[in-house]
Structures are given as C-alpha cells and as structure tokens.
Amino acid sequence: MKPSALSCTVALIFTAMIGQSAATAGNEPIQPITSAKVTNPALVELGKKLYFDPRLSKSGFISCNSCHNLSMGGTDNIKTSIGHHWQEGPINAPTVLNSSLNLAQFWDGRAADLQAQAGGPIANPGEMGFSHTLAVGMLQTIPGYVAEFKKAFGSDQIDIDKVTKAIAAFEETLVTPNSRFDQWLKGNKRAISKDELAGYQLFKKTGCIACHNGPAVGGNSFQKMGQVEAYKASSPAEGRFAVTGKEADRFNFKVPTLRNVEMTYPYFHDGAANTLTEAVDTMARIQLGKRFTPEENAKVVAFLKTLTGDQPAFRLPILPPSSDSTPRPTPFDRK
C-alpha cells in the first residue's frame, strides 16, 4: 500500500467506487457544484461593495479583489501576492471561488470559516496594512455605507463582525456551477470528450482522487506536501504545523480545490508550478510516486480544464463616496 493511501483514509472508500464502470453522478467521488442561495440580498450587495473597496487598506489601493480577483479565477495569478508597500507575500493567494466549500480557510486552515478569514488580510501589516478599528471608523463616516449596514443588519452601528459577515455572505455566492464536467456528472455524456473522460479515469486510477474529491474536488482535508518524495518549497510556510504546533502537521496544507484550476495558476502553496502540465507531473511524483507519460499527463490536464464553471456574473459595484470627514488613505506613509 502506498504512503499516500495510508495517510488518506478516504482513499480506500474512493478506490472501491472507482471499480464501477458505468459512471453516474450518484456514485462518482466528485459531485456537481450547486448554485448559491441568497437569503439576505442586502447583505450580499453590501459584502460585494466591501470586497471591492480599497479603502479597507491603509493605502486605499488594495481591496480583497486585488489578490482574489474575480476577473481571474478569484486569484491574482502571481506566484506570491503583493501587499502594502509592495511587500512580497509568503504564500500563493488561494482562489476565493467555491471557498465556502473548504473545511477551513487559508492554506493552513487557521480560520474556521469565511467570516473568520475576511478580517485577516485587512489587519495584516504585509497585506492590506490597516486595522479593524480604522476600517470600521472609516466606514462609519460614509453615509452610503451606513445606510447599507442599516438595511442589511437593521442597525447603522458598524463593527468588524458585521463587516466580515457581509464579505463572507458575498463570498458564499462565488460558486461556479455548470462546468462541462458537472454537465457530464448530471448525465450529458457528450459534455466532455473521449480524452477528457480518459483523463478523469486516470485521475481516479492513479489516486489523485484520494485527496481531490467532493464538490470542490479538494478543499476538504489537510495533506502533507510531499507524501512520497520531499517537496523543496520556495516558501517558508510550514502549513498546518503553524496552527497546531504538532510536528506531524509540518508541511500539511489544505488540499486546494481543482475547480476552475485552468484559471488559478500558478500552482501549489508556493506558486512554484507555472502550468497544469508541471503541477500534474509534480503531484503524481511527490504525492503518489507515479510518473505520467506525456500523453497521460495531457489527458489529466484536459480533464482538469473541464472543471471550469460559470464565473461570477454581476455588475461591477459602484462604491459610496467618502464624506468630508472620512480619513484619507496614506499610501506612502511608511509607519
């Protein structure tokens, strides 16, 4: 038994599933993405504005959308992100798309959910460089925001809990249903090509599915980066160890979703793999001890590209203007 299978208890279950020949959505280890249900539209609209608002950063230049760009698969497509004063981030920005399906947030899972995550970058000196107190104080001076908070929460008193709740509510809508693979899962056998299907079969047979499964094709477990062969990361990140302090968790990272993976390059927590070809090759080698032929690799990559779903479709939000009493951003203040 391979080390990867030993560490993934779920792998055994899926191995059993893979044995079935006539695939239907019901017994596949990947399930279709379902559309988001919006229960409080005012909250989602407010969250959308906050998500796009660079005034939540010290500089007035960096918004959530700067590094989790919804025009680009919910990422920045940069190896590691750019923070306040052009600081080089320590890790690759994970996609916000379908992030509501993750078991926890950040690569090391240090935030339990989207709301807990949303406050992080705002106050991180290496990211947006602001503070929760300053962000809330700023928002409270903007009449347009005060009115929207009142509409969403029934009160015009703003606090960081409401800010992050609104951002999380918007982020929960950022699911990407209707990929070609989901159409196939739902019974449209012509939605994917013969090669793409062959790639999916390889993806299951080789064992990728052991960790990349479920509706998000990942996001539901922590796994060691380098199960079979050590991974030489270009990032200092220690993964789950930083949260639990347990040696066994060193270099354990949240398995990323493979939904929209065609758009979320570069890959891995250190952004070291520029292409899907490279990422598939490395993963097979260091996680599963396998080597794909170029033809096999191409088929797996073709399958992965069928996971691109409907991207978020909404009007660019128009932000309420600052008032005379709104503190102005200080982008060039080094303190």
Add this chain to the structure above:
Amino acid sequence: MKPSALSCTVALIFTAMIGQSAATAGNEPIQPITSAKVTNPALVELGKKLYFDPRLSKSGFISCNSCHNLSMGGTDNIKTSIGHHWQEGPINAPTVLNSSLNLAQFWDGRAADLQAQAGGPIANPGEMGFSHTLAVGMLQTIPGYVAEFKKAFGSDQIDIDKVTKAIAAFEETLVTPNSRFDQWLKGNKRAISKDELAGYQLFKKTGCIACHNGPAVGGNSFQKMGQVEAYKASSPAEGRFAVTGKEADRFNFKVPTLRNVEMTYPYFHDGAANTLTEAVDTMARIQLGKRFTPEENAKVVAFLKTLTGDQPAFRLPILPPSSDSTPRPTPFDRK
C-alpha cells in the same frame, strides 16, 4: 476686467448667456451628457477586458482600472497614484469618466486622444512598468484574446495600435448621462433643489462657468492654475509647458471635468484639496479673486453634487486565462 476673464475668451460669451433669467437646456452653458453609441460591440468588449487586465503591467498587478477605478468615479481617490513597485506618482489620476469629451488627454494634454493616451501608462516605468512589445507578445500567447482580436479587427495579428484602439473604444462608452442636473437641463424643474439651483446661479455669476462649461463642465480648455493668486503646488508638474516649451504655458493645466466630481476627490492636479468645500474655496480665490461665504460655498458644493450621473453599468469582465507559453509577470524583479 479680471485676469481670468482676459485669459478665457469663452468667458465673454457665457457672461452674455448668464444674463438670461429663464434657464432652459437650449441656452445654458452646460449641456446634458448623451449616452454613448456603440458601433463595434466586439471591440468594446475586448477593450473592457484589456482595461481590467493587470497582465498589461510588468507586475501582473496593475491594470488601467487600478488608478482609473470604475467603482470609484474612474479615479483611485488617492492624492497621487501608486505605480510599479509602489512608486509615488507625480500627479493626481484624472477620471476616465466622460474623458472622451476632453480636448486632449493627461493634465498637460500631451496625448491628442484616448487612443494616444492608452499606450502611455503601460510603458511608463513609474506606472505599469511594462513595454508595448512585451504587452503585445503576452497577449498573442493567450488564445482567448487572439480570438477576440480576430472578432474585433478581422485579424488575429495583435499590435499596440489595436490594443489602444480597443481600450479607447471601451473608454468612449464611459459617459455618465442622466445626472439630476441634466434632468433639470432637460426641463424637469424639480430634479434639483432650491439651494442646488442657487449654487448653479452662483457658479455662473462668480465666473466658475468661464472654464467649467460644455457637456463635461470642463475638459475643453487649458488654464493657468493660479490666475489671480499663485498656487503653491505639492507636485513638480509644469503643465502644458512640458508639451509646448512655451513659458506662457507654464502651470497651464487642462481644466478638469466637474462631472461626478463628488466621487473624484481629492482635487487639483496635485490632489491637494481633500474636499469639495476646500476645492471650491481655493478655486474661487486663486482663479477668480473671490471669497465665498460658507453659505455660498455650501450652495456651490450642493450644485456640484447634482452632476453625478449614471455610473458605468456592466458585468465584471472575465479575463481569458494565460496559456503555458504566456510569460509570467515579474512583480518583484527590480530591473
């Protein structure tokens, strides 16, 4: 006769107009904004994607929309913009909204039109820090873009002329009709309040209208910053002098549009005025040798806020993903 009137030949014409008491759109010195007519929708869609695409910068982080943010009145709401590697820009980013109505582009008018402007920031080392050759080469490796250029231009050969033409075509759609003031101009006398109308009368009577007139309420002449009283700029910019080399053009800047001015703070080419109150006070003093009472100032500001029109309404564009051969951005490369 005041120096401002001497230098603005148009002023005399408008002074005559101001004498009329029953204002109608026909004889007002400000005309309503008309909606944009799109003749080549494929070109506009392509231009919209390019406008939002940070891959046109060396870092992969800065797009046209970074400094001319369409969520924020087509500006960045920062005193002077942030460029590649967090460089501090020399001048305040003018709004892209209604910029097709300007007599020329940039504060000093060094670009004749939007197409000529669009190439500037891409190749400016202090802004997007890229080059036209690199930008075109990058686009040519992206199949989604190649297809869109073919659709818009009938050829899949990309060049910088086509890139800037597409961006300009999108920018031409960024007009903001239907402001409350335009509704008033068109005959809806209840569209603006008594105080707002009084502010407009003051705006004309005091002479602001001499330079801020036409559909864009500005943008149609160069004028000296500090006609009556010298202006102590916090920016080294020399204005039109940098283009013509004529001493008479020193500190002559393009008169900015006042459309959506409520959203385009801070004000002036050096971004020194944080509020409309401050901007109106300074302008009256240094351009016209007048001092508004606080009540007068408030009325003029109230009028200016009626110039906010319908903001651009479109879906956030989804950018075509890079291919394996697309050169990756190099944000932390200092060369």
